[in-house]
Structures are given as C-alpha cells and as structure tokens.
Amino acid sequence: MCLEGGCGACVVNVSGIHPVTKDTKTWSVNSCLFPVFACHGLDIKTVEALGNKRDGYHPIQERLAHMNGSQCGYCSPGMVMTMYSLLESKQGAVSMEEVENELGGNICRCTGYRPILDAFKSLASVSEKELPDIEELKICPKTNTACSAKCPAAASLIEPECPVHIVANDDREWHKVFAVEEIFSIFSKIGTKPYMLVGGNTAHGVYRRSEALKVFIDISSVEELRNFFLRTGELIVGANVTLTEFIEILNRTANNRPNFRYCREMARHVRQIANPAVRNAGTIAGNLCIKNQYPEFPSDLHVLLEAAGAELSVAESLIKSQEKTAQEFAQMDLSKKLLRVISLPLINSxxxxxxxxxxxxxxxxxxxxVNAAFLLQLERDKATVKMARLCFGGINPQFTRASRTEKLLVGKQLFNNSTIQQAISTLTSELQPDWIMPDAPAEYRKGVAISFFYRFLLRVASDNNVATVNVRFRSGATMLQRPLSSGQQNYDTNKKNWPVTKYVPKLEGLAQASGEAKYSNDFPPFPGELYAAFVVATQPNATIGKIDPTEALKLTGTVAFYSAKDIPGTNNFMSDGMNFFFPDVEEIFCSGRVLFHGQPVGVIVAEQLEQAVRAAKLVKIIYERTSDEPIRPTIKAVLMHQTKDRIVDQPISSRAGPQAKVQMAQKLQGTLEMGGQYHYTLEPQTCVCVPVEDGMDIYEATQWVDLSQVAIAAALKVPENSLNFTVRRVGGGFGAKLTRASQIACACALAAHLSRRPVRFVMTIEANMSSIGKRYSCISNYQVEVDAKGTILKLTNNFMQDYGSNLNENVVDDAKVVFGLSYNSSSWKVEGKAVLTDSPSNTWMRAPGSTEGISMVETIMEHIAWVTGVDPMQVRMANMRAGSKLLTLMPRFRKDIEFDRRRKAVDDFNAKNRWRKRGIAMIPMQYPLVHVGALHAQVSVYAKDGTVSISHGGIEVGQGINTKAAQVAAFTLGIPLEKIAIKPTTSMTSPNAVMTGASMTSEVVCFAIIKACEILNARVKPVRDELKTAPWEKITQTCYTRDIDLSVLYQYKKADLKPYSIWGLSCAEIEVDVLTGSVQLTRVDILEDTGESMSPGIDVGQIEGAFVMGIGYWLTESLVYDMSTGVLLTNRTWTYKPPGAQDIPVDFRIRLIQTGDNPFGVLRSKATGEPAMTMSIVVLFALRYALRSAQKDAGRPDEWIALGSASTPDQIFLKACNTYDQYKLN
Known part of the structure; x- marks a missing residue:
C-alpha cells in the first residue's frame, strides 16, 4: 500500500545463513523495501506458504480468523507473517509483551487491534492456561499431525560465497559481495557512476532513492561488517549489523559486563526506532548514513553514539581508515568510503x-x-559533576552537542536548584530550533528538549538517592511505561435464534488470513495490460493553458496520455441523476481553472506501473494566471484572507424558540476546532478495466457500483448495460470509496476504452492523500447562557465545515440534526455554513457530520460544567429531553464502571504527582439511523445438495455484512450456516443499488435476504409439510422435481424500514506525561445499544474499530498544508500517523445493551458501524481533566482549556503551560 515500510501489509518471512555464525536465522521484512536481487541465497515465505483451504491452515491463521482479528482483511497477511516470523525467530517461545511489541509496523484501520492482539497473545508461551498450548504450532497444517520435518525446503539456504554481478538492460548494476576487499575493488572500477551500498534498503522509506543511481552493492553478507566482539575497554560492532541484532548485542553485553550496563538503556531506545520489520533489515551504518546525507534527519543512533562517546571507523581503502565521532561522521564526505565498525567504550558505572x-x-x-541522550559522571562525593555529554536530535541540522551547558556543569554541585536553573538558562540559549513544516513547532521542540534534560537530572538524583527531591516530582524521572493490554467483551446470546445472535467468526476470515481472499488488484495481469497514473496540476487558481506530454511519451514503455479533450462524453465523475446529493459537477480531468494542488488533469498509461508513475511527472503543464489570488487550502486560510464568497449558507438551520428570562444567567463562549482526517484504507483506490466483446468488465474497489456505472457510461457515451461490474470485497472503505472511487474508475475506463487494452489503476499513497478528499474539518463558535444548575437558557452555535473544492456530499445538515438530538434544544439556534477551499473535494468518512455534531454539543456541555462547577453528567441530565433513554442509562453506567471511585483515585494521583497527570471523563450518545435508497438480494438454492448462494447489493468492506447475511439466511431457512455461500456483488444481480455506507447496509441487506428467504419458505412449505422430518436436501430435490422456483430476487426499499436511535455511553481514563505531551489511554469503557445483536462478535469489532479510529482523529492524525502552494505535506506513512497497536486503550471494555426492544430493526437488532466514532471525543475530555491539574500546578488561573483535533503531543505540551523556572528538585 505505502511502498515505504510504513503499513506492514506486505510483510514476508525471510530465512538465511548468518554470515558470521553460519546458523540459519529467520526474520520478517517489508517486501516493498527488500530488493528482489537481495533475496539471493535466502528462503522467502509469503502467507500462502503457511496454509490454505486445500492443504489446511496454520494455527496462526486459524487463531486470527476465529477471534475476528480480520475485518477488511487487507492487513491480515502482513499480520500473520509478522507473528509467524516472531515465533520462528524465537523457536515458539515468545511472551505476550514480545507479541505486543512486534506489531509496531502493522497498521489495521478496521479492528482497533484488540482482537488481533488477543489472537496472537493466545499463541504466546506464557499465555493464559485455558488457551491451547504452544505445541499446536508444531502441528503440520497439511496433515494435522505432529510435524515430522520431512517436507522439502522451499529453497536452499546454502549461500555460495562467490560474488554476484548482474547488469540490467538500462546499464544499472547489482553486485553482491562477501568481503571488504570486493567493495573497494568495485569502487575502483565504477569511476564516477552514482552508487549505493545496500544493507537493508530501508532508507527508501524515509527519503526516496535517487533514480540516477547506477551501481548497487549488496554488502549484507560481508562477515566483517556483521560481526561483533569485545576487546579491552571496547565493544566492537560491525557497521552493517542490523538494528535488531544490535539490540541483542547491547543487551547481552550489558547483562555480562558491569561497565557496559549503559548498553541496556541504548538497546531500549533502539527498540523504539522504526518497526520490527525495518529493524530486521535496516543497519547501524544505514541509519547513520541517512544522517550524513540528510542532516535534518533526527537519527536516534547518531544521538546515542555521540553521547556514549563511540568511535566510528571509516575506511578509505583496505589499509587506510579514520576514527571519527558520530558528529564528525555526519559531516564527512563519504564518497567511496566504508563505515566498518562502531566502537562503544567501557563506561565505569x-x-x-x-x-x-x-x-x-x-x-x-x-x-x-526530538530525541536526546545524556551521559553524566559525578565525583566520588556523588554530588559534583565530573563530566557531562548532552546530545540532542530534531533541533536543527547542525546541532547535536550542548557543549556550553556541558562545560557549565563540570565542577558544579548538581543537586541544587541554582545549578539546575543555570544549566537550563545556558541550554535555552544553545537550543535554536528551526521550523520546517510539517515538523512540530520550534517552541515545542525546544521545550521538550529542555524537559528531557530536567527529566535526566531527576533520574540522576534518583540513582544517587538524593533525599531532597520533592516526592511529587519523582514520577517526572521516567517516561510513560505501557503495561500489557487487555480487553473485555460482554454480550448476550439467544440460542433459540442461532446462528443469529451467536458469536460467528467472519466468514472470509480464513481466506483473508491465508492470502486467498482476492481484491481488485489481485487479478493476474491480463494480456496486453497497461498501468495508469494521474498527471496532476500544481498551481491552484491558475488556468491550464496547454498540456505537453512529449517528454513523457518518450519514456520507454509509455503508451499514451489522455486528458479532458479525449473524453467522448461528460467530463463529470458524479452522476447527473443524483443532484440532490451532488449539485456540483466534478471533472474527471481538470479542463480549465485549477481548483487545488494535486487535481488530476489527465492519465498516463504505460507497460509498467513504475513507468507510468515516472512518466506522469514528466508531463508539462503550462499555466495562465490572471491574478495573484492567494491559495486557501483550509478554513483558517479563507477566514484570514476574508474571502467571504467562499463561505456558503446552507438552506436548513434551527431557530431558537421562546427563551426564559433569568437575571442571574452565566454566560460562556468558546471555539472547537476539528481537523480533517484521511481514511487510510489499506487498499488504495483501485480499478481494473478490461474491454470485452459486450463492452467492458470492471473490477473496482468501490462502495457504490451504481454511481461509477452511471458516471462511466456518461463519460464514454456507452450504454450502462455494456459495463459489467464485479466486486468481491474492498480492502477498507470508511467512505473513501463511495464517490471518490468513481473518479479513478472513470479515468481507468477511459484509458481502457481509448487504448482498447486492459488498464490497471492503483494509486500510490501520495496520490491518494494529495488528490482525494478526506473528512470535513470544522470550526464551531458558540455562545451560551445557563442558570446555576447548568440548564441552558440560550444557545447559539455557528459552525463552518470545509467542503474542499465543491459543495457535493452535504454534511452540515447531518451535523445540525445530531447536534440537538439528545437535548432539549427549543432555545437553541444552530447555523452551519459550507466553506470552499483550495483542496480536494472532501467526502464522507465514518460518521460524517454526526461526529462533528456530537463533538460540538458535548464540548458545550463540558464547558458549562466548568463554568458552573456542576458535575458534567448532571449538566447533561439537566438538559436532556424528557423521556430520553439516556436518563436511565447514564446513572447505571456511571455506577457499573465505578466512575466516582475512579475519579477520586485520579484526583489523589494528581495531588501526589507534578509531572504526571491523569484525567477521566464520560459522555452519552444518541445516534440517528435512517435508511435510504434501494438494494437487491438474490437467494438461490441448489436442489441436489441444498446449498444456498446469495448475492446482494451491499459491498463487503470489512464490516461483516456477508457474515450477518449468511446468519439471517440460515436462521430464516432453518438450515446450517455451512450451507450458505455469499457471491460477489455484480451490476447484473444488483442494479441501481444504493451505496454501502451510513451504517445501514448490513441491515437492509439482511432485511432483503429475510424477505427473499420468506418467499422461498412459502414456496417450499407444501413440500416441507408433506415430507415432515425429511432432511433439507430431500426437500430441495423434491421441489426441483415439481418445478418449484428455488431462486428469489427481492428489492429492499427505504419505506421498508423505519428510522430509530442508537444509544451509547463511553468513559475514558488517560495519563499524560506533562514533560513531553505524550499520553496513554489507561482504560476505556463503552456501552452501546445494539438491540438484539445479530452477530455480537462482528458488532464488538465494529465498535472497537470505530472508537480507535476516533482516537486517531483526536490524538494522532494531523493534516498539514503548505499555505503558499496548497501542497499537503503529511501525505505518506512517514508523516501521517493513525493509531498503532500500542496507542489503543490499555484496558478496553465493551458491553452491548441487548434489550431486544427495537421493533424497527431487522430481527430487533441495531447498526454498529459508526456510532462509537462519535463517542471517541471522550478521550479529549479526559485529557482536559488532566491538563486542568497540570495548569493548576503551573500556577495558571483556572481557565477553560480549548482542545480540538488533532491534540498531538506538541499541542498537549504547550497546553500544560510548563515554565523552565518550575524545573527544580524541590
């Protein structure tokens, strides 16, 4: 997906002979970074090698599937191979902690990680006793008997130590060497050709490799560079040792040699670099060479080695070398030089x-x-500084050592406030951070660097048992330490209705965990197939004068370029027949005025994907600009430039009714800012179009077949019935593939139509993020008057949402509806406006509008509680609509989760700790569920064996729609679940189908299937009554002989189902490191009303996944634009960070309310896909609770703390209001 080792979807297992020990080693790597030529002599295993439907599945695959650790499934092969590699590398003896640490490089956007962690931790050798033993891992997946070790190896692991030299058609060379002599021999032969020493090639994940490189030298098997040994006073480590090996070497040395104990701390830090698959391939030298080539790179190794006083041996030839410090190495000319070894000194402990x-x-x-490493030695009096090294990264490209502060400390009595303040004053003058977007602000990076120094001093005081340290300060000596995570899931089941209400693993789970599940890009190449890539505009507000593809078409393999002028029909990827949803035309290719940086102007097709991507960059666009109109990619930019014509009123608003007059009303006002959010589907926007005899076969990753079908037909001027869509599954949607997928499909279909060849279009992550819309950002300004009890007397809320470049996909109205849904809003006035910005047209994303609506109103409730001093939940109950179910649920939930006891414990903790703070909060939720559109389901029974096939108009995007469909079909027909199979969605069996989205689709599909099955039951009933106890197969055979139709097509209509509300409550407890702004969610409780859940395992997964997506929205995910160009700067995994496996709550508890009292739901159930997303703002309220304590300790007045998304560590740190004069020991 990312092609830079940042998502983990492509992880594979590698085995090979270690060049030093000659033992067979196994490890995981990112296949997107690991060069094919580097596989020489290695055994590569992909997920397909572990197990499959025909030969049997591997226990890892079975466990992941059984525990519902796979939703959309796109991450599952990478997850499985990461776990497999860990178990293989440790001979099966792994701890739960190792399992949790190992998933650092694997992103899952669907599950929220909890079921994945539970599945894999159940395979740990120290897991719970009731779980199956680790010996299961030795069961052969093919025979299901004990492993006999007789299967032939996939490849020989005996690596012949003879050099390899390959010359490609474009004169690029690949060398594999086994000795240092061979490296210098190649240096002497290549002249001035640009070259690269290849260790693990992981640097490509940070900085893209130069296309000018001509010579690649694989040095991974050079024994000298992979060795390590101890000699008098030094630990010598080969420079090409991988980071994973380096960690092991450091720990082993620290355990055995007292004067190398500092290596344990170094190992702990190295374990935080990148992720396991990158550390398995990336090397010490590679990391340091990135710092050399790109001085702005905040290399952790550079800082660690400089602080430790390491020496780096750099060879210029076989007989000449230099010894350098890490700082000196960073400034060297490394042309034809080789970093051979790192020498770590003995340091008297x-x-x-x-x-x-x-x-x-x-x-x-x-x-x-920012990173930092400090070494400090005291005299024998354990108080006077003898020596100090203070090293920092992430400040500016030239700065590493705080030498003036080091000198100041020497000879000083360390443990007094005067010395500390002098040192901090000097350090403050030395630290001069630069600020290059999208990096964190200079103010933060300087502040946290000084906090690190203060934290270090607290640690030194602790190590030396300094009794004068204030007990409240002592927790500041350490960073947050994450314990092992856990989860609880509580739900009921009704055996009378099984398989409905039963925990059923996702039907496709095993296929997804084994790599057998196929996505749109998994079709083998079609004969004559071409690859497509967008050509994009880069100057917003300019007009395209001319497009010149001449240079691009000269590139080998490039076939054609198509633009707006080549479109036979309508240049619009939104359907003309859906004007209610989409009032604006959105061009497939820009034909005039450029609306945003990254807007597609055409498509290049070439024989290979790389050729298409490279050629797209060579197309020249000549712009015409008539004014110097500023670029406004955000709402704030529009407001700053006072561009009022960009702010558009929306037709619906709520007006305040009569308002009571109260003389002593308290007034408050505030602002809530919510940023955008990238969908981050693991499967990129993808489409494959194949011209066929009756038109075109289209395999698209879409949530809305009908929209794409209509748009392509209009663009190509062809009948809709000539377009044959097939969608088996989509690798994550969340709204990304509702309307935006239509643009990619139109471009792909156009290229296939004009070239008369199959075309495959898979967008890169940079293209996805730069050219495709995201969640609507929002700014809310509110004014409120309340009485002493917190009852709202008057409320005005004016909010604006960033629509991007057009007004399609209205969300303002959704936000308005939800804003006042739970509360008595008769005295409220709510107005929403759409803002047009110079950015891609934003689009629906999980709980669009409702997330903003609930966040706005709940923020106001929190603000009222702060102003009045009334308990926040009492404020909510005082304003709740009469008869609301929440009035009953809130007190019960509060008691069940022991909220009051926990809040007191939080307050006690905060009173005892200055630099560590905790917070806790609770919120209610009422989510409206409505049904729209129409959708088909076809149920067909095969008479001979009684099996059933179902095809429906919904799209399986990971939400478990097929599993629920099979459960209700089995229940309604009264047959085993195993009899049911779900077939792909096609435009033939499900024409005119409404989108898959808005949480409703699983319900409406199940409704249509139930109706179809009821019709079948009615047809079959006479035969059933006659044959009485006969098996199902006998009944279907008899029906066949009597010409009874065993296939039913039923169309759901929106009038078939009535809207209803979903109720929920959430509580979050958080811990904040005040000295850095880092946070840890210690516990989250969620109570959600699911009616009588059709599939509780599926529903729990939806709730957890939605909430964790919300954690990312509020705490980690930030979109940053260059305001002068409109470029999105956070457009890849290196800069955009959704939550990982260790960002989820440490203690994650889900309880379903299954009252069975939803008469409007399908089989009394309720939807679960989106509501929990809206409750995730509770983490922000818990954070505010913690920050209030921090600000109080900082001597700040008790003022309302405005928080929004994303509240990243830099934002949190600055809100804590630390001042350097507070950094004391007592």
Whole structure:
C-alpha cells in the first residue's frame, strides 16, 4: 500500500545463513523495501506458504480468523507473517509483551487491534492456561499431525560465497559481495557512476532513492561488517549489523559486563526506532548514513553514539581508515568510503548515568519530534559533576552537542536548584530550533528538549538517592511505561435464534488470513495490460493553458496520455441523476481553472506501473494566471484572507424558540476546532478495466457500483448495460470509496476504452492523500447562557465545515440534526455554513457530520460544567429531553464502571504527582439511523445438495455484512450456516443499488435476504409439510422435481424500514506525561445499544474499530498544508500517523445493551458501524481533566482549556503551560 515500510501489509518471512555464525536465522521484512536481487541465497515465505483451504491452515491463521482479528482483511497477511516470523525467530517461545511489541509496523484501520492482539497473545508461551498450548504450532497444517520435518525446503539456504554481478538492460548494476576487499575493488572500477551500498534498503522509506543511481552493492553478507566482539575497554560492532541484532548485542553485553550496563538503556531506545520489520533489515551504518546525507534527519543512533562517546571507523581503502565521532561522521564526505565498525567504550558505572529519550506522534513506528541522550559522571562525593555529554536530535541540522551547558556543569554541585536553573538558562540559549513544516513547532521542540534534560537530572538524583527531591516530582524521572493490554467483551446470546445472535467468526476470515481472499488488484495481469497514473496540476487558481506530454511519451514503455479533450462524453465523475446529493459537477480531468494542488488533469498509461508513475511527472503543464489570488487550502486560510464568497449558507438551520428570562444567567463562549482526517484504507483506490466483446468488465474497489456505472457510461457515451461490474470485497472503505472511487474508475475506463487494452489503476499513497478528499474539518463558535444548575437558557452555535473544492456530499445538515438530538434544544439556534477551499473535494468518512455534531454539543456541555462547577453528567441530565433513554442509562453506567471511585483515585494521583497527570471523563450518545435508497438480494438454492448462494447489493468492506447475511439466511431457512455461500456483488444481480455506507447496509441487506428467504419458505412449505422430518436436501430435490422456483430476487426499499436511535455511553481514563505531551489511554469503557445483536462478535469489532479510529482523529492524525502552494505535506506513512497497536486503550471494555426492544430493526437488532466514532471525543475530555491539574500546578488561573483535533503531543505540551523556572528538585 505505502511502498515505504510504513503499513506492514506486505510483510514476508525471510530465512538465511548468518554470515558470521553460519546458523540459519529467520526474520520478517517489508517486501516493498527488500530488493528482489537481495533475496539471493535466502528462503522467502509469503502467507500462502503457511496454509490454505486445500492443504489446511496454520494455527496462526486459524487463531486470527476465529477471534475476528480480520475485518477488511487487507492487513491480515502482513499480520500473520509478522507473528509467524516472531515465533520462528524465537523457536515458539515468545511472551505476550514480545507479541505486543512486534506489531509496531502493522497498521489495521478496521479492528482497533484488540482482537488481533488477543489472537496472537493466545499463541504466546506464557499465555493464559485455558488457551491451547504452544505445541499446536508444531502441528503440520497439511496433515494435522505432529510435524515430522520431512517436507522439502522451499529453497536452499546454502549461500555460495562467490560474488554476484548482474547488469540490467538500462546499464544499472547489482553486485553482491562477501568481503571488504570486493567493495573497494568495485569502487575502483565504477569511476564516477552514482552508487549505493545496500544493507537493508530501508532508507527508501524515509527519503526516496535517487533514480540516477547506477551501481548497487549488496554488502549484507560481508562477515566483517556483521560481526561483533569485545576487546579491552571496547565493544566492537560491525557497521552493517542490523538494528535488531544490535539490540541483542547491547543487551547481552550489558547483562555480562558491569561497565557496559549503559548498553541496556541504548538497546531500549533502539527498540523504539522504526518497526520490527525495518529493524530486521535496516543497519547501524544505514541509519547513520541517512544522517550524513540528510542532516535534518533526527537519527536516534547518531544521538546515542555521540553521547556514549563511540568511535566510528571509516575506511578509505583496505589499509587506510579514520576514527571519527558520530558528529564528525555526519559531516564527512563519504564518497567511496566504508563505515566498518562502531566502537562503544567501557563506561565505569560508578557514579555514572546514561539515559536517552525520544517523543513521537504515536507509541511505535514514528520518527522522533526530538530525541536526546545524556551521559553524566559525578565525583566520588556523588554530588559534583565530573563530566557531562548532552546530545540532542530534531533541533536543527547542525546541532547535536550542548557543549556550553556541558562545560557549565563540570565542577558544579548538581543537586541544587541554582545549578539546575543555570544549566537550563545556558541550554535555552544553545537550543535554536528551526521550523520546517510539517515538523512540530520550534517552541515545542525546544521545550521538550529542555524537559528531557530536567527529566535526566531527576533520574540522576534518583540513582544517587538524593533525599531532597520533592516526592511529587519523582514520577517526572521516567517516561510513560505501557503495561500489557487487555480487553473485555460482554454480550448476550439467544440460542433459540442461532446462528443469529451467536458469536460467528467472519466468514472470509480464513481466506483473508491465508492470502486467498482476492481484491481488485489481485487479478493476474491480463494480456496486453497497461498501468495508469494521474498527471496532476500544481498551481491552484491558475488556468491550464496547454498540456505537453512529449517528454513523457518518450519514456520507454509509455503508451499514451489522455486528458479532458479525449473524453467522448461528460467530463463529470458524479452522476447527473443524483443532484440532490451532488449539485456540483466534478471533472474527471481538470479542463480549465485549477481548483487545488494535486487535481488530476489527465492519465498516463504505460507497460509498467513504475513507468507510468515516472512518466506522469514528466508531463508539462503550462499555466495562465490572471491574478495573484492567494491559495486557501483550509478554513483558517479563507477566514484570514476574508474571502467571504467562499463561505456558503446552507438552506436548513434551527431557530431558537421562546427563551426564559433569568437575571442571574452565566454566560460562556468558546471555539472547537476539528481537523480533517484521511481514511487510510489499506487498499488504495483501485480499478481494473478490461474491454470485452459486450463492452467492458470492471473490477473496482468501490462502495457504490451504481454511481461509477452511471458516471462511466456518461463519460464514454456507452450504454450502462455494456459495463459489467464485479466486486468481491474492498480492502477498507470508511467512505473513501463511495464517490471518490468513481473518479479513478472513470479515468481507468477511459484509458481502457481509448487504448482498447486492459488498464490497471492503483494509486500510490501520495496520490491518494494529495488528490482525494478526506473528512470535513470544522470550526464551531458558540455562545451560551445557563442558570446555576447548568440548564441552558440560550444557545447559539455557528459552525463552518470545509467542503474542499465543491459543495457535493452535504454534511452540515447531518451535523445540525445530531447536534440537538439528545437535548432539549427549543432555545437553541444552530447555523452551519459550507466553506470552499483550495483542496480536494472532501467526502464522507465514518460518521460524517454526526461526529462533528456530537463533538460540538458535548464540548458545550463540558464547558458549562466548568463554568458552573456542576458535575458534567448532571449538566447533561439537566438538559436532556424528557423521556430520553439516556436518563436511565447514564446513572447505571456511571455506577457499573465505578466512575466516582475512579475519579477520586485520579484526583489523589494528581495531588501526589507534578509531572504526571491523569484525567477521566464520560459522555452519552444518541445516534440517528435512517435508511435510504434501494438494494437487491438474490437467494438461490441448489436442489441436489441444498446449498444456498446469495448475492446482494451491499459491498463487503470489512464490516461483516456477508457474515450477518449468511446468519439471517440460515436462521430464516432453518438450515446450517455451512450451507450458505455469499457471491460477489455484480451490476447484473444488483442494479441501481444504493451505496454501502451510513451504517445501514448490513441491515437492509439482511432485511432483503429475510424477505427473499420468506418467499422461498412459502414456496417450499407444501413440500416441507408433506415430507415432515425429511432432511433439507430431500426437500430441495423434491421441489426441483415439481418445478418449484428455488431462486428469489427481492428489492429492499427505504419505506421498508423505519428510522430509530442508537444509544451509547463511553468513559475514558488517560495519563499524560506533562514533560513531553505524550499520553496513554489507561482504560476505556463503552456501552452501546445494539438491540438484539445479530452477530455480537462482528458488532464488538465494529465498535472497537470505530472508537480507535476516533482516537486517531483526536490524538494522532494531523493534516498539514503548505499555505503558499496548497501542497499537503503529511501525505505518506512517514508523516501521517493513525493509531498503532500500542496507542489503543490499555484496558478496553465493551458491553452491548441487548434489550431486544427495537421493533424497527431487522430481527430487533441495531447498526454498529459508526456510532462509537462519535463517542471517541471522550478521550479529549479526559485529557482536559488532566491538563486542568497540570495548569493548576503551573500556577495558571483556572481557565477553560480549548482542545480540538488533532491534540498531538506538541499541542498537549504547550497546553500544560510548563515554565523552565518550575524545573527544580524541590
């Protein structure tokens, strides 16, 4: 998906002979980064090698599927191979902690990680006793008997130590070498050709490799560079040792040698670099060479080695070398030089402390905002500084050592406030951060660097048992430590209705976990197939004068370029027949004025994907600009430039009714800012179009077949019945593939239509993020008057939402409806406006409008509680509509989760800790569920064996729609679940189908299937009555002989189902590191009304996944634009950070309310896809609770703390209001 080692979807297992030990080793790598030529001599296993339907599944695959750890399934093969590699590398003996740490490089956008972690932790050798033993891993998946070790190896692991030299058609060379002599021999032969030493090739995930490179030298098997040994006073480590090996070497040395104990701290830090698959391939030298080539890179190793006083041996030839410090190495010319070894010195542990720190956007797999490493030695009096090294990264490209502060400390009595304040003053003058977007602000990076230094001093004081340290300050000596996570899921089941209400693993789980599940891009190449890539505009507000593809078409493999002028029909990827939803035309290709940076102007097709991507960049666009109109990619930019014509009134608003007059009303006002959010589907926007005899076969990753079908037909001027759509599944949707997929499909179909060849279009992550819309950002301004009890007397809320470049997909109205739904809003006035910005047209994303609506109103409730001093839940109950179910649920939930006891414990903790704070909050939720459109379901029974096939108009995007469909069919027909099979969605069996979205589709599909099955039951009833106890197969055979139609097509209509409300409550408890702004969700409780859940395992997964997506929205995911160009700067996994496996709640508890009292639901159930997303703002309220305590301790007045999304560590740190004069020991 990302092609940079940032998502984990492509992880594979590698086995090979270690060049030093000659033992067979196994490890995981990102296949997107690992060069094919580097596989020489290695055994590569993909998920298909583990198990499959024909030969049997591997226990890892079975466990993941059984525990519902796979939803859309796109991440599942990578997850399985990560776990497999861990178990293989440890001979099956792994701890639960190792399992949780190992998933640092694997992103899952669907599940919320909890079921994946539970599945894999159940395979740990120290997991719970009631779980199956680890010996299961030795069962052969083919025979289901004990492994006999007789299967032939997939490839030989005996690597012949002879050099390899390959010359490609374009004169690029690949060398594999086994000795240092061979490296220098190649250096002497290649002259001035640009070259690259290849260790793990992981640097490509940070900085894209130059296309000018001509020579690649694989040095991974050079024994000298992979060795390590101890000699007098030094630990010598080969420079090409991988980071994973380096961690093991450091720990082993620290355990055995007292004067190398500091290596344990270094190992702990190295474990935080990148992710396991990257650390398995990436090397010490590779990391340091990135710092050399890109001085702005905040290399953790550079800082660690500089602080430890390491020496780096750099060879210029076989007989000449130089010894350099890490800082000197970073400034060297490395042309035809080789970093051979790293020498780590012996450091007398007596009176010496070495510590290192880093802070990043999320817990794992994120580069540091700032990192630091400190070494300090005291005299024998354990108070006077003898020596100090203070090293920092992430400040500016030239700065590493705080030398003036180091000198100031030497000879000083350390443990007094005067020395500390002098040192901080000097350090403050030395730290001069730059600020290059999208990095965190300079103010934050400087502040957290100084906090690291203060934290280190607290640690030194602790190590030396300094009794004068204020007990409230002591927790500041350590970073947040995450314990092992856990989860609880509580729900009921009704055996009378099984398989409905039963926990049923997702039907496709095993296929997804084994790699057998096929997505749109998994079809083998069709004969003559071409690859497509967008050509994009880069100058918003300019007009396209001319497009010149001449240079692009000269590139080898490039076939054609198509633009707006080549479209036979309508240049619009939104349906003309759906004007209620989509009033604006959205061009497939820009034909005039450029609306945003990254807007597609055409498509290049080529023989290979790389050729198409490269050629797209060579197309020249000549712009005409008539004014210097500023670029406004955000709402704030529109407001700053006072561009009032960009702010559009929406037709519906709520007006205040009569308002009571109260003389002593309290007034408050505030602002809530909510940023955008990228859908981050693991499957990119994808479409494959194949011209066929009756038109075109289209395999699209879409949530809305009908929209794409209508748009393509209009664009190509062909009948709709000539377009044959097939969608088996989609690798994550969340709204990304509702309307936006239509643009990719139109471009792909146009290219196939004009070239008369199959075309495959798979967008890169940069293209996805830059050219495709996201969640609507929103700014809310509110004014409220309340009485002493918090009852609202008057409320005005004016909010604006960023629609991007057009007004399609209205969400303002959704936000308005939800805003006042739970409360007595008769005295409220709510107005929403749409803002047009110079950015891609934004689009629906999980709980669109409702997320903003609930967030706005609940923020106001919190603000009222702060102003009045009334308990926040009492404020809500005082304003709740009479008869609301929440009036009953709130007190019960509060008691069940022991909210009051926990809040007191939080307050006690905060009173005892200055630099660590906790917060807790609780909110209610009422979510409206409505049904729209029409949709078909076809149920067909095969007479001979009684099996049943179902095809429906919904799209399986990971929400478990097919599983629920099979459950209700089996229940209604009264047959085993195993008899049911779900077939792909096609435009033939499900024409004119409404979108899959808005949480409703599983319900309406199940409704249509039930109706179809009821019709079948009516047809079959006479035969059933006659044959009485005969098996189902006998009944269907008899029906066949009597010409009874065993296939039914039923169309659901929106009038078939009535709207209803979904109720919920959530509570979050959080811990904040005040010195860095990092947070940890210690516990989350969610209570959600699911009616009588049709499939509780599926519903729990939807709730957990939605809530964790919300955690990302509020805490980690930030879209940053260059305001002068409109470029999205956070457009890849390196810069955009959804939550990882260690960002979820440590204790995650879900309880379903299954009252069975939903007469409007299908089989008394309720939807679950989106509501929990709206409750995730509770994490922000818990954060505010913690920050109030921090600000109080900082001496700040008790003022309302405005928080929004994304509240990343830099925002949190600055809200804590730390001042350097507070950094004291007592």
């Amino acid at each position: 007596f009176n010496t402390t070495f510590r290192s720190y880093r802070v990043a956007p999320r817990a794992q797999n994120a580069r540091a905002y």
